[in-house]
Amino acid sequence: MPTSKALSHLSGIRDNLERGSVGDFLKDKIQSGSNLSIVSAYFTIYAYAALQAELDSIEELRFLFGEPRFIKSLDPDRTDSKVFEILENGLQLHNQLQQRRVARECAAWITDKVHIRSIKQSNLLHGKLYHISDAHGQEDAIVGSSNFTVRGLGLGPDGTNNIELNLEVDSRRDREDIKRWFDELWHNDGLVQDVKADVLFFLEKLYRDNAPQFVYYKTLFHIFERFLKDQERGGLLDKDIRLTDTAIWNALFEFQKDGVKGAINKILTHNGCIIADSVGLGKTYEALAIIKYFELRNDKVLVLCPKKLRENWTVYQAQNNSPLNPFVDDRFSYTVLSHTDLSRESGFSGDINLGMLNWGNYDLIVIDESHNFRNNTKGKKDEDGNRIRKSRYERLMEDIIESGIKTKVLLLSATPVNNDLKDLRNQLYVMTGGSDQAFAATIGVASLSDTLANAQRRFTEWAKRGDHDTRRLLEALDSAFFKLLDELTIARSRKHILTYYSETIDQLGGFPKRAVPKSVYAEIDVRKRFPSYDRLNDEISNYQLSLFNPSGYLLAQYAHIYEVDQIEQFTQQKREHFLIGMMKVNFLKRLESSVHSFAITMNRTIEKIEDLEDRIQRFQALQEGNPEVDLEDLQIEDIEDEELQQALQVGKKLKFNFAHLNVDRWLDDLQKTNNNSIC
Amino acid sequence: MKPEHDAKLKQLQALIAAKAQNPTVDRDGRANRKILVFTAFADTALYLYDNLRDWARQELGIHIALVTGGTSADKTTLGKADFNHILTNFSPLSKRRAQIPNMPQEEAIDLLIATDCISEGQNLQDCDYLVNYDIHWNPVRIIQRFGRIDRIGSRNETVQLVNFWPTPDLNKYIRLKNRVEARMALVDIAATAEDNLLRPEDIQDLIEDDLKYRDKQLLKLKDEVLDLEDFSESVALNEFTLDDFRIELANYIESNRRLLEDAPMGLYAVVATDPNVPQIQPGVIYCLRQRGAGEDLDTINPLQPYFLVYVRNDQMVRYTFAQPKQILDIYRLLCARQPVAQEALCNLFDQETENGRELTQYNELLTSAIKSIERTFKKRAIAQLQAGRSGLPPTRQEQVQETTDFELITWLVIQ
Structure with missing residues (x-):
């Protein structure tokens, strides 16, 4: 508390600087049993707290608000100002912990000793006044600019107070006149009204015990104020676009509607959004509603989906007039193409002529199962490094996203990230058209790849620990990454839906109960003549499968020919090695599936081996005729395993010349394998 | 080997017969005989259909269908042999068949043999009984399959998952699986080597750890149905958003x-x-x-x-x-x-x-x-x-x- 300043005894001015403060004047003059009259635009509990010892001892205070802060009828929309006036801005943080106690004690004091009235009209009464008459009729007064606040009265630490200009009233005549002036105002019912109850009502909010739930929402209310503002401004549902009138909108569950609203806002703000809701939460319907929103804006929409899910989308197209389409009235008019169509230059996809299609002319592209674009695979190149064919990823980026009009992007995937956050980066690039800085201004992520690479490092460190404790991961990741995902994704799990939409879920009858899974351990042969699964397993593991290993028979002098262009550390030898591993897995998987499938695979493999044997023997006999073998030709046709299919695409197409191979040894090994086969 | 000697097929038949003869009853009191059988391979699916069709029609009196995602490979004993028609006849409530003229309104398909072509993106929750005729080695796929019937709005009280395992000694099964699988995971690395930040050894460790984790989850599937979010091999994005x-x-x-x-x-x-x-x-x-x-x-x-x-x-x-x-x-x-x-x-x-x-x-x-x-x-x-x-x-x-x-x-x- 500042003590009287150097000049205060020489001057009647109180300025919170050299000439002292109004607070000190009040401390000095208020006596036990004093009667006070105050006019001020503000009243704060902290000013009361600073003068508590003096104020608690008075007989009575009449406090007149010079501004109608507590008169609701005048300005019902004014809400936050009241809080502000009573609580006072710019206080030391630690004082704010005292708020509840101070408010309670202040309320008790007001109830007991204070009358509060307020002027009814704004900007009418500007003067500030403090008048004190003690029990013996002694009067003191000061007038000027100080409000009844810590900073106004000069009660804060040095340097935090306002500079004020107040003048002590030192003539008896003026002191008496000021008192009369105050009384006239105080009793003028046309100008003032009693607000004591309002003030007490407000104070009660500060000292009553709060419900945890309310404090929780109060916290959310502030930290998400920007979101709330956006939501109000967005107001996408009551604009000209009558999404709410559509059949698809009305078929959505509550949580799906929320997802749709969120996604549309994200697409409008960031040009794209990933919906990564868990399986079974209805991503397709959500996407349809989003598509409808943009179609209502006359945007052209393209849906890219896996070939096997085509019908999931075409069924809603109005043009197909499908009896299975519940949304005929919505007249969906988007285009549907398969992911694989991106590899084609001509021909038809459904009734669309790919050769004539204007790829660049779409406003919104919806990519179903977008994790299929998690690798930014490069297209095939010829020997000189010129690209001869674009990869699907390149086609998507160059022909759809970057060419023609600006394309918005909606990605759908329950599992957008597989092992690597790079997956996510490549999908985000689809939104930004490959630009690394696209989110610098809007989200504050200066570089997408840096942010995700950073996150990947943390992710790897975390994964290495092996405990898969996600909390630990979340702590390690930096907030730019959170921000990025928070801004661009809608991702709800079944647990989340159950938590936040329990009412909706209950109305729908909830999820079914999951019974404990049953396990069936299947024998292979009822007659037990067929070898057991375990034994077959061991045998398969020992297969050499030299069929898929031509490079194992390369003659040393020719080896260099086949070492060109390999991916770092990944030799052809290694490649074949892995391939053989995967082939074995395929055998095992098919055996596990059914003896029938296993037999088919075995037979096909044997045919291949025999075919190769024939060719080698012909070559041995003639030293000519079809002298090359291509690894791709050796593969078995029945590969349904996605992982295996991917593995097969690794590496360059490579043809081996028989003349460069030790064909005798190869033939020998092939025949051995063949004889060992079971079927 | 002939189908009549196929012990696994016999076990599947026993399950189907049990459900057909003692159907479950849904919340609306309807008898439910539906079974959805998944297999990873179209060859197996076709084999099952061929060997179950006449038996199911004649002995059990139920309709059976096959979807494998291949062109014109779908088959059914009821209605059009078209992918969407089959799914609609299999799950008429969830697919709103009643609103569609020219579709069967009385009868329905009760036994559907399918490959993973329908493991994503289909609502088949009229069904409450799902059989994995082979365990897909990626547990995520198993969850996705189960997600077809384990959905909001199901009228069934409970949903049942049945897994066929090749051998009771699951630990041995897992060990064996790892021996072949861990190394081949490297292919994945090589494929994307150009922009990896990590040394290959690190990635290998990482993937092997991940496979081990997958296996643990696979074993868990024996006793409980997990949620997709329980698999941290894929980062669940919902951990990140507010x-x-x-x-x-x-x-x-x-x-x-x-x-x-x-x-x-x-x-x-x-x-x-x-x-x-x-x-x-x-x-x-x-x-x-x-x-x-x-x-x-x-x-x-x-x-x-x-x-x-x-x-x-x-x-x-x-x-x-x-x-x-x-x-x-x-x-x-x-x-x-x-x-x-x-x-x-x-x-x-x-x-x-x-x-x-x-x-x-x-x-x-x-x-x-x-x-x-x-x-x-x-x-x-x-x-x-x-x-x-x-x-x-x-x-x-x-x-x-x-x-x-x-x-x-x-x-x-x-x-």
Whole structure:
């Protein structure tokens, strides 16, 4: 508390600087049993707290608000100002912990000793006044600019107070006149009204015990104020676009509607959004509603989906007039193409002529199962490094996203990230058209790849620990990454839906109960003549499968020919090695599936081996005729395993010349394998 | 080997017959004979269909169908042999068959043999019984398959998953599987080697660890149905977004906006710890606002200009502002279902603090919280500079210092 300043005894001015403060004047003059009259635009509990010892001892205070802060009828929309006036801005943080106690004690004091009235009209009464008459009729007064606040009265630490200009009233005549002036105002019912109850009502909010739930929402209310503002401004549902009138909108569950609203806002703000809701939460319907929103804006929409899910989308197209389409009235008019169509230059996809299609002319592209674009695979190149064919990823980026009009992007995937956050980066690039800085201004992520690479490092460190404790991961990741995902994704799990939409879920009858899974351990042969699964397993593991290993028979002098262009550390030898591993897995998987499938695979493999044997023997006999073998030709046709299919695409197409191979040894090994086969 | 000697096929038949003869009953009292059989291979699927068709029609009197995703490979004993028609006849309620003229309205398909061509994106929840005729080695796929019938809006009380395992000795099965699988995972690496940040050995370790983890999950599937989020081999994005909190707020605010607006700053509540969550120790969660700060430093603080800090009574800062998600999770856990103040706790708090007069402890905690904000803010600002992401460090004014003007928004006392 500042003590009287150097000049205060020489001057009647109180300025919170050299000439002292109004607070000190009040401390000095208020006596036990004093009667006070105050006019001020503000009243704060902290000013009361600073003068508590003096104020608690008075007989009575009449406090007149010079501004109608507590008169609701005048300005019902004014809400936050009241809080502000009573609580006072710019206080030391630690004082704010005292708020509840101070408010309670202040309320008790007001109830007991204070009358509060307020002027009814704004900007009418500007003067500030403090008048004190003690029990013996002694009067003191000061007038000027100080409000009844810590900073106004000069009660804060040095340097935090306002500079004020107040003048002590030192003539008896003026002191008496000021008192009369105050009384006239105080009793003028046309100008003032009693607000004591309002003030007490407000104070009660500060000292009553709060419900945890309310404090929780109060916290959310502030930290998400920007979101709330956006939501109000967005107001996408009551604009000209009558999404709410559509059949698809009305078929959505509550949580799906929320997802749709969120996604549309994200697409409008960031040009794209990933919906990564868990399986079974209805991503397709959500996407349809989003598509409808943009179609209502006359945007052209393209849906890219896996070939096997085509019908999931075409069924809603109005043009197909499908009896299975519940949304005929919505007249969906988007285009549907398969992911694989991106590899084609001509021909038809459904009734669309790919050769004539204007790829660049779409406003919104919806990519179903977008994790299929998690690798930014490069297209095939010829020997000189010129690209001869674009990869699907390149086609998507160059022909759809970057060419023609600006394309918005909606990605759908329950599992957008597989092992690597790079997956996510490549999908985000689809939104930004490959630009690394696209989110610098809007989200504050200066570089997408840096942010995700950073996150990947943390992710790897975390994964290495092996405990898969996600909390630990979340702590390690930096907030730019959170921000990025928070801004661009809608991702709800079944647990989340159950938590936040329990009412909706209950109305729908909830999820079914999951019974404990049953396990069936299947024998292979009822007659037990067929070898057991375990034994077959061991045998398969020992297969050499030299069929898929031509490079194992390369003659040393020719080896260099086949070492060109390999991916770092990944030799052809290694490649074949892995391939053989995967082939074995395929055998095992098919055996596990059914003896029938296993037999088919075995037979096909044997045919291949025999075919190769024939060719080698012909070559041995003639030293000519079809002298090359291509690894791709050796593969078995029945590969349904996605992982295996991917593995097969690794590496360059490579043809081996028989003349460069030790064909005798190869033939020998092939025949051995063949004889060992079971079927 | 002939089908009549196929022991596995016989076991499947036994399951189908049992369900057909003793159907489950759904919530609306309808008998449910439906079974969905998944296999990874079209060859197996076709083999099953061929060998079950006549038996199912004649012995059990149910309709059977096959979908494998191949062109014109689908087959059925009821209605059109078209992919969508088959699915609609198999799950007529979820697919709203009643609204579709020219489709069968009485009969339905009760046995559907399918490959993973329908393991994603289909609503088949009329069915309550799913058989994995082979265990897909990726457990995620198994969950996806189950997701066809395990859906909101199912009229079935329970859903049953049946897994065929090749051998009762699952550990041996897993070991064997790993021997072949771990090495081949490297292919994945090679395929994307060009822009990997990690050394190949690290990735190999990583993938092997991951496979081990997968196996654990696969084994678990023996006894329970897991959620997709339980598989951390794929990062679940919902761990990262704050959307749930926003939605929760949006729901609450509909009828409480005025209350929230009118409520003053600086409010606090008192709650007890949760015995089920030992990580939550007594302490305080402060929510502060930095006065005069814009929102543009949000790469350092995701909630700029707000700071959430959870400091425990032993002065340890458990979570600082960089981890808003964790703090909000705790906040919600302790508060969201507490619509009234807990009198006993409040009284205790008043006693301990002499009715709010003695707040030394909370002042000290607040000081610790601010120090942690200051420290973390600096650290993150520097890290950001080093990562080369943004050109300029925060200006002096923007930096958080102890003297910085903070406003107390709320505080939560955890007793």
